[in-house]
Amino acid sequence: MNKIQEIEKNINQLNDEIKALEIRQALKDLEIKSLVDLSISTANPQSNNKKKIDTLFSETIADLMAQAEKAQKIVALKKDLISSLIDQGTNGSVVDYWEQLKNSSFAKTTSPDPSVILNSGTTTQDNTPHNQTPPTDESEEKEIEKWEIDKADIIFNREAKLGSGAFGSVFKGVVRGKEVAIKKLTQQFFDESIMNEFKKEVCLMTKLRNPHLLLFMGACTTPGDLCIVTELMPKGSVHSLLRVKDDSPDFITFQRAILIARDTALGMNWLHLSNPPILHLDLKPANLLVDNNWVVKVADFGLSKIKIGSSTTGQAGSPLYMAPEMLLNKEYDEKCDVFSFGILLWELLTKQEPYNKAFTSYPELSTGVAHRGVRPTIPDYFPTRLKEFLNRCWEQNPVRRPSFSDITKQKILDLILIDGLVTDHGGRQFWAHHFLGKEEVGWNQFYPAFCSSFAIDMRVHSGDSLTVKCLRLLLVPIDSESVSLEQFGKILSWFGPLNGGEEFMDRVNSICSIKGFLGEASSKNVAQYLAGKKSGTYIIRFSSEPGCYAISYLSKTKEITHTKVVKQPQGYKHFGGNTFYPSIDELIKNTFKNLGLKDPFEGGQFHALMQGAKNPNLNLAGAYIAVPLSKKI
Numbered sequence: 001m002n003k004i005q006e007i008e009k010n011i012n013q014l015n016d017e018i019k020a021l022e023i024r025q026a027l028k029d030l031e032i033k034s035l036v037d038l039s040i041s042t043a044n045p046q047s048n049n050k051k052k053i054d055t056l057f058s059e060t061i062a063d064l065m066a067q068a069e070k071a072q073k074i075v076a077l078k079k080d081l082i083s084s085l086i087d088q089g090t091n092g093s094v095v096d097y098w099e100q101l102k103n104s105s106f107a108k109t110t111s112p113d114p115s116v117i118l119n120s121g122t123t124t125q126d127n128t129p130h131n132q133t134p135p136t137d138e139s140e141e142k143e144i145e146k147w148e149i150d151k152a153d154i155i156f157n158r159e160a161k162l163g164s165g166a167f168g169s170v171f172k173g174v175v176r177g178k179e180v181a182i183k184k185l186t187q188q189f190f191d192e193s194i195m196n197e198f199k200k201e202v203c204l205m206t207k208l209r210n211p212h213l214l215l216f217m218g219a220c221t222t223p224g225d226l227c228i229v230t231e232l233m234p235k236g237s238v239h240s241l242l243r244v245k246d247d248s249p250d251f252i253t254f255q256r257a258i259l260i261a262r263d264t265a266l267g268m269n270w271l272h273l274s275n276p277p278i279l280h281l282d283l284k285p286a287n288l289l290v291d292n293n294w295v296v297k298v299a300d301f302g303l304s305k306i307k308i309g310s311s312t313t314g315q316a317g318s319p320l321y322m323a324p325e326m327l328l329n330k331e332y333d334e335k336c337d338v339f340s341f342g343i344l345l346w347e348l349l350t351k352q353e354p355y356n357k358a359f360t361s362y363p364e365l366s367t368g369v370a371h372r373g374v375r376p377t378i379p380d381y382f383p384t385r386l387k388e389f390l391n392r393c394w395e396q397n398p399v400r401r402p403s404f405s406d407i408t409k410q411k412i413l414d415l416i417l418i419d420g421l422v423t424d425h426g427g428r429q430f431w432a433h434h435f436l437g438k439e440e441v442g443w444n445q446f447y448p449a450f451c452s453s454f455a456i457d458m459r460v461h462s463g464d465s466l467t468v469k470c471l472r473l474l475l476v477p478i479d480s481e482s483v484s485l486e487q488f489g490k491i492l493s494w495f496g497p498l499n500g501g502e503e504f505m506d507r508v509n510s511i512c513s514i515k516g517f518l519g520e521a522s523s524k525n526v527a528q529y530l531a532g533k534k535s536g537t538y539i540i541r542f543s544s545e546p547g548c549y550a551i552s553y554l555s556k557t558k559e560i561t562h563t564k565v566v567k568q569p570q571g572y573k574h575f576g577g578n579t580f581y582p583s584i585d586e587l588i589k590n591t592f593k594n595l596g597l598k599d600p601f602e603g604g605q606f607h608a609l610m611q612g613a614k615n616p617n618l619n620l621a622g623a624y625i626a627v628p629l630s631k632k633i
C-alpha cells in the first residue's frame with residue numbers, strides 16, 4: 001500500500017469512528033429527551049432520573065471531545081496527504097484527488113519540506129511551533145468584542161443552506177431581525193493557535209469597508225457556536241452562476257462578465273491600497289458573491305495576509321488560479337492576485353475551466369504554468385484590447401502585470417466593454433469619448449453629444465423630426481428614457497457605419513420608412529402579428545444576429561417562413577445569394593415575386609409614426625403595436 005492509500009485509509013477509519021460517535025450521541029439525546037419528558041409528566045420531577053440524566057450529559061461531553069480530537073487528527077492527515085500529492089506525479093488514484101485539489105483552497109508554508117493544509121481541514125495554519133499564529137493582542141480583542149454577536153441573537157435557517165467551503169457551511173438566517181448569511185464553522189473546538197487564526201480573520205474583516213467587499217456584520221467567538229455573520233448575497237457565487245444555462249435570465253453575458261470583473265477589480269484595489277496592503281491570495285469565482293442588482297463583492301478573506309514589507313512567501317489559494325511565483329513557492333506580492341484575476345476573467349468569458357483539464361496533477365500544473373509559461377487559450381474572436389489585457393495580467397514576470405490601481409484608473413475594463421458591444425469604429429470612439437464608464441445614458445444627454453460628434457444639424461434634426469423620432473424609438477425602450485451601450489452597439493450593426501452623421505440619419509429614415517418594417521421583433525411576436533393574415537403578408541425585422549435582417553412571411557400554405565438578409569459593405573443580399581442591392585427596399589422589390597411576397601404587414605411603431613406624420617388627424621389606435629425593445633413577447 002503506498003503512502004497516499006494508507007493516509008486515505010486512516011482518514012476513512014477516523015471518519016467512520018466519528019460517525020459511530022455521532023450515532024451514539026443521537027441515541028443519548030433521545031434517551032435524555034424521554035427522561036426529561038417523563039420527569040415533566042410525573043408528579044415528582046426530582047426523581048432519580050436526575051442522576052441518570054447527569055451521567056448521560058457527561059458521557060455526551062466526553063463523546064464530543066473525542067469527536068473533536070478525531071477531527072483534529074483528520075486535519076493533520078489531510079495536511080500530510082496534500083504534501084504527498086503536491087510532490088507526486090500522476091498515477092491512477094492521484095488523478096481523482098487532483099480533481100478535488102484543483103478546486104480547493106489551501107495554504108502552504110515556506111518550509112523546505114512542503115507542509116500543506118487542505119481547505120477542508122478547517123484551518124489555513126500549520127500547527128508546527130515555528131508557524132504558530134501569535135495570540136491576538138489587547139486592541140484586537142477589543143475590536144472583536146465590538147463585533148461579538150450573542151448566540152441567542154442568531155437564528156439559523158437550517159433548511160436554507162447556501163453552500164459550504166473550507167471552514168464550514170453557510171446558511172441563511174436572521175440576526176436582530178435582519179436576513180443574513182451565517183458561516184457556521186464545521187469544527188467548533190480548536191486549540192489556541194487556531195482560535196487565534198479565527199479571531200484574526202474576524203479582526204481583518206472588521207477593517208474592510210467597501211461596496212465591493214462582502215460586508216462583515218459580526219461574529220460569535222464562543223466555542224461551540226463559532227460563526228461569522230455577513231450580508232446575504234441572494235444570487236450566490238459567480239462559481240454557481242457560471243454554470244447556469246444560456247437561456248436563463250442569470251446567464252453571464254459578455255457585458256455581465258466584464259462588469260463582474262470591474263467590480264472585482266474595485267474591491268481588490270481597495271484591499272491592495274489598504275494600509276498595510278491586504279493580499280487576497282484566493283481570488284476565484286467561488287469567492288465572488290452577487291446581490292440582486294448584480295453588484296459583485298469579493299468574499300472570503302480567510303487566506304488574506306496583511307502584507308508587511310515588500311513581498312511575502314508561502315503558497316495559498318486554489319492551484320488553477322495560482323501565479324507562477326506562488327506555484328514555485330517563491331516570494332510574491334499584490335501581483336499574484338492580478339494573475340488570478342486574469343485567469344478568472346478568462347473563465348468568466350469562456351465559461352470553461354482554466355487550462356481545460358490539460359493538467360492532471362499539481363507538479364504538471366506547476367511545471368506547465370511556472371516553467372513552460374502555459375496559459376489558457378484566448379479565443380480568436382476576443383477584441384484585441386481584451387487579448388492584450390489578459391496577456392498582461394498573466395505575465396510571467398509580476399512586475400509587468402498591471403496593478404488593480406492601473407486597471408481601475410485607466411478604465412481598461414470599460415474600454416473592453418465598449419470594444420465587445422460596439423463593432424462600429426466611429427460608435428466606439430464616440431461612446432469612449434463621451435460616456436466612458438457608463439452602461440447607459442439619458443436620451444437628453446446622448447442626442448446632443450451624438451449630433452455634435454457626427455456633424456448632425458440639431459435644428460434640422462430636432463426632436464420633432466420624423467427621423468429623430470425613429471432613431472429614438474430604435475435606441476430608447478418604451479419603458480425607459482435611456483440609451484444603453486448594448487442597444488447603441490446593436491443599432492449601429494444594423495444602421496452603421498457611423499462615419500457621416502447625415503448619411504446615417506438618411507439610412508435610419510429610409511429603413512424605418514419601408515412598409516412592413518417592425519424593427520426588433522422575435523419570431524414569437526411575428527407569429528402573433530401574422531396570425532389570421534392573408535398568405536404573402538410579410539414583415540421585415542432585425543434578425544437575432546446583429547447586422548442581419550429577417551423577412552418573415554406567410555407562404556402560400558399559410559406557414560410562417562423566415563429568410564435572412566445579410567448586410568455587408570457592398571450592400572444587402574439574401575443569405576446564401578450573390579446579388580447585392582443598395583438598400584433593403586431594392587432587395588424586396590427585386591425578389592418580391594420569387595418569395596411570393598404580396599402585402600407588407602401594417603402595424604408597429606414605425607408604421608404608426610409614418611402614417612401619423614402623413615395625416616396628423618388619423619386615428620391609429622388599432623394599428624399601433626408598442627413593443628418595448630427589451631421586452632419581447
Ligand SMILES: Nc1ncnc2c1ncn2[C@@H]1O[C@H](COP(=O)(O)OP(=O)(O)OP(=O)(O)O)[C@@H](O)[C@H]1O
Nearest residue numbers: 105119162163164165166170181231232233237286
Ligand atoms: N454572504 C453570502 N451570501 C450568499 N451565499 C453565500 C454567502 N457566503 C457564502 N455563500 C455561499 O456559500 C458557499 C461557501 O462559502 P465559503 O466562503 O464557506 O466557501 P468557498 O469560498 O466557496 O470555498 P473555500 O473556502 O474552500 O475557498 C459560497 O461559494 C457561496 O455559494
